[in-house]
Amino acid sequence: MNLLTLLLFCALCGTGTALGMAVRRLRLQEQSMENAAARIREYLLDRRKGGIECNEEGAMYHLFHEVNSLVTIADAHADSERQAKEFLRDTISDISHQLKTPIAALNIYNGILQQEAADTATVQEFTALSEQELDRIESLVQNLLKMARLDAGAITLEQSPENLSELLEHIREQYSFRAEQEGKEINLEGDEQASLLCDRTWLTEAIGNLVKNALDHTEQGDRILVRWQQSPCLTQITVEDTGSGIHPEDLYHIFKRFYRSRFSKDTQGIGLGLPLAKSIIEAHRGSIEVHSEIMAGTTFIINFPIQMG
Known part of the structure; x- marks a missing residue:
C-alpha cells in the first residue's frame, strides 16, 4: 500500500468516525427532544409536574431552560387561579351563611307583625328589631364591597x-x-x-x-x-x-x-x-x-x- 492510498484510507476512517459521532450526537439530541416533548405533553395533561432535565450545554440547554421558565410561570399562574377560586368559593359560602341569620329573623318578625297587627306595642317592638337586622345586612354588604375593592386593587388612595x-x-x-x-x-x-x-x-x-x-x-x-x-x-x-x-x-x-x-x-x-x-x-x-x-x-x-x- 503506497503512501497516497494510506492517507486516503486514514482520511476515510476519520470521516467515517466523525460521521458516526455526528449521527450518534444527533440521535441523542433527537432523543432529548422526544423526551422533552413527552414531558411537555404530560405537563399539559397535568399527569405530572416539573421541568425538563438537560445536562447539555449550548442552544439545547438554553431552549430547555426557557421551557422550564415557562413551566414555572404557568405553575404560579395556576396556583394563583386556584387560590382565587378557593377564596371566591369560601367568600360566597361565608356571605350566604352570614345572611341567613338576619333574613330568617326578618321572616319571623314579619310573621309576628302580620299576626299582631292590632297590637301597637308588638308592632313597634318588632319593627325596631327588623330595622336592626336590616342594618346588619347593610353593614355586611357595605363592608364586603369595601374589602372586595381593596382586594382587587380597585381603590386609589387619595393621600394628603x-x-x-x-x-x-x-x-x-x-x-x-x-x-x-x-x-x-x-x-x-x-x-x-x-x-x-x-x-x-x-x-x-x-x-x-x-x-x-x-x-x-x-x-x-x-x-x-x-x-x-x-x-x-x-x-x-x-x-x-x-x-x-x-x-x-x-x-x-x-x-x-x-x-x-x-x-x-x-x-x-x-x-x-x-x-x-x-x-x-x-x-x-x-x-x-x-x-x-x-x-x-x-x-x-x-x-x-x-x-x-
Missing part, C-alpha cells in the same frame, strides 16, 4: 397630609354618644401638631372600626385611649381599652374574616371590622398588631413608616 389630632377627634365624636350612653370614656393623647400622609376617609374607617371594637368589648366605667406619637421614621397610633381582653386562643384569628370567638359575648358583630381595618392599614403600607390580657384590656398598635419625599 392630615393632622392626626383633628382626624382622631373626628372619630371620637362619631362614637361619643354611644360611649356616653354606655357609661364609657374615649380619650385622646398625642402631639396636636403631628400629621400623617394618608387617605382621610379610609383611615377614619380603619381606626373607627378599632374604636367600635373596643366599645363592643368594654363595660360601663371602662376607658378607651387613642394615643399617637411620631419618630423620625415612624408614626404609631394605639387604641387601647380596659375591657375584657381577648382570649389567647383567639389572638391569632381575630383578623380573619367572619371569625367569631367562642369566648366572645358579642352576638351582633359580623366579623369584618378588624379584617377591614387591617386591609386599609396595609394599603397605607402600615402594619397592625394586637396585645391583650384577659380582664385587663386590649391594645391595637398601628405603625406607619414615614414616607420620604
Whole structure:
C-alpha cells in the first residue's frame, strides 16, 4: 500500500468516525427532544409536574431552560387561579351563611307583625328589631364591597397630609354618644401638631372600626385611649381599652374574616371590622398588631413608616 492510498484510507476512517459521532450526537439530541416533548405533553395533561432535565450545554440547554421558565410561570399562574377560586368559593359560602341569620329573623318578625297587627306595642317592638337586622345586612354588604375593592386593587388612595389630632377627634365624636350612653370614656393623647400622609376617609374607617371594637368589648366605667406619637421614621397610633381582653386562643384569628370567638359575648358583630381595618392599614403600607390580657384590656398598635419625599 503506497503512501497516497494510506492517507486516503486514514482520511476515510476519520470521516467515517466523525460521521458516526455526528449521527450518534444527533440521535441523542433527537432523543432529548422526544423526551422533552413527552414531558411537555404530560405537563399539559397535568399527569405530572416539573421541568425538563438537560445536562447539555449550548442552544439545547438554553431552549430547555426557557421551557422550564415557562413551566414555572404557568405553575404560579395556576396556583394563583386556584387560590382565587378557593377564596371566591369560601367568600360566597361565608356571605350566604352570614345572611341567613338576619333574613330568617326578618321572616319571623314579619310573621309576628302580620299576626299582631292590632297590637301597637308588638308592632313597634318588632319593627325596631327588623330595622336592626336590616342594618346588619347593610353593614355586611357595605363592608364586603369595601374589602372586595381593596382586594382587587380597585381603590386609589387619595393621600394628603392630615393632622392626626383633628382626624382622631373626628372619630371620637362619631362614637361619643354611644360611649356616653354606655357609661364609657374615649380619650385622646398625642402631639396636636403631628400629621400623617394618608387617605382621610379610609383611615377614619380603619381606626373607627378599632374604636367600635373596643366599645363592643368594654363595660360601663371602662376607658378607651387613642394615643399617637411620631419618630423620625415612624408614626404609631394605639387604641387601647380596659375591657375584657381577648382570649389567647383567639389572638391569632381575630383578623380573619367572619371569625367569631367562642369566648366572645358579642352576638351582633359580623366579623369584618378588624379584617377591614387591617386591609386599609396595609394599603397605607402600615402594619397592625394586637396585645391583650384577659380582664385587663386590649391594645391595637398601628405603625406607619414615614414616607420620604
